Amino acid sequence: MSTRVRRAVAALVAGLMTMSLAACAGDDDAGTDSFRVGLLLPSRAVPRWEHSDKPLIEQRLKQLCPRCTMEYANAENDAARQRQQMMSMITKGVRVMILDATDTRALRSSIQEAHEAGVQVIAYDRLAEGPISGYVSFDGGQVGRLQGEALLTAMGDRADGGNVVMMNGDPTSPNAAWYRRGALSVLKGTVKIGRSYDTVGWSTDNAHANMDAAIAALGPDRIGGVLAANDTIAAGVISALKKAGVRDLPPVTGQDADLDAVRRIVKGEQYMTVYKSFRAQAAAAAAMAVALGRGEELQEVATTTTDSPTKKHIPSVLLTPRAVTVDNIKQTLVKDGVYTIDQICTRELRSACERAGLAP
Known part of the structure; x- marks a missing residue:
């Protein structure tokens, strides 16, 4: 990652909350936001998912979009269970999913179904295959x-x-x-x-x-x-x-x-x-989810693009580990x-x- 990109990412992380909260306050339509965001995490074996990512993403979503709600599911490291969870969220009417796929290939068909149902999918931490709309991870x-x-x-x-x-x-x-x-x-x-x-x-x-x-x-x-x-x-x-x-x-x-x-x-x-700053990762994912839920492009959030085996130029945030x-x-x-x-x-x-x- 170049120095210029790293500086851009640092500036993004510092400004995500200010920028997005300002958007909530300044947009006449923001007060009507009431869409659902689905969060699907892969397991409980790694402590970070339940202890850090889930509460941080939920907190950021509430700050960026107070009237939005979050649906949550943990796959317990079972790809079949995660597919069922995705279908359930589509049925419940979520507008955006933040997905950390248990198996990135196995979930491709489910991501396609979400896309066909008009649900935007953000790949979180792992680059999932299929028609995803954004990607947030670390290098x-x-x-x-x-x-x-x-x-x-x-x-x-x-x-x-x-x-x-x-x-x-x-x-x-x-x-x-x-x-x-x-x-x-x-x-x-x-x-x-x-x-x-x-x-x-x-x-x-x-x-x-x-x-x-x-x-x-x-x-x-x-x-x-x-x-x-x-x-x-x-x-x-x-x-x-x-x-x-x-x-x-x-x-x-x-x-x-x-x-x-x-x-x-x-x-x-x-x-x-x-x-890896889970707070920064959660902030970027929440900002992407709110932007997509409002029908906005991701240029204000994404700092780079990533290619998956099935899609090119995915708007992405790749943060720097220490x-x-x-x-x-x-x-x-x-x-x-x-x-x-x-x-x-x-x-x-x-x-x-x-x-x-x-x-x-």
Whole structure:
């Protein structure tokens, strides 16, 4: 992403609320807004969906369009269930759907049905296939590059010939491949990829099982680092390493800045995570939904375009992720109000927090 685009995105995020609220107040027709927006999230396995995305999107929608209502459904990682949820929302008369697809290909026909019913669909976090109207996410290639760079830094001299285990995301998600390509652009030719696994459902249990297999194949002391695609996967990796009796844990990456992951970073069990401002992502999705619901174009919201396998030039917002290690938790997550120091620093972590400069 170019510097100019990054500046544009930063300006967008800062101005989304002001711009959209002004539109609500200044448009004579705004007072009659009363359409429904559907929000469909993929699972409860990853904490961010229920704890961050849902409440933030709902809050933004209410601020941007006070008379709009939101219909919500969680697919529990079941594509068939999500298809049923989409059909139900079409029947209920939603005008716009914000969709994080459990399976981007499997949902293509449902997105087509929504389109034919006059319902606009915004792809949220994952680029769905079919006639979508907008897309909001983070630069997945940069997420992977941040993870790969952090892993090399943490491995230090061990990076020369050290075995890295790739613990990728769910193969049904295009983001998983995006993250992997970004990571490999940094790691390939520098370290040896000892084993590589896909993690169905982004599940901690599946990640644990895959890490058990990696330990059995490589040996517990021959793993120099683990590229874990997100924090849920990292949790399974670390539990498997502990179960195998590994005391000097290799560096493990993550993503999503889950609270448990931040605490693992403070304890020294996980090396890093990738922080993505869910508030900015929710604001962009809500602004898109309100604009589309009013029949407006997305030029005032979108900062770039993206091509999917089925559609070109989709109006998009791709936000910039940030790497978080123990050294910058205060400057990132605490500063942005994601967590307070009291939330991070439980009683058992008090000493570790003091060492990290996070004492209350």
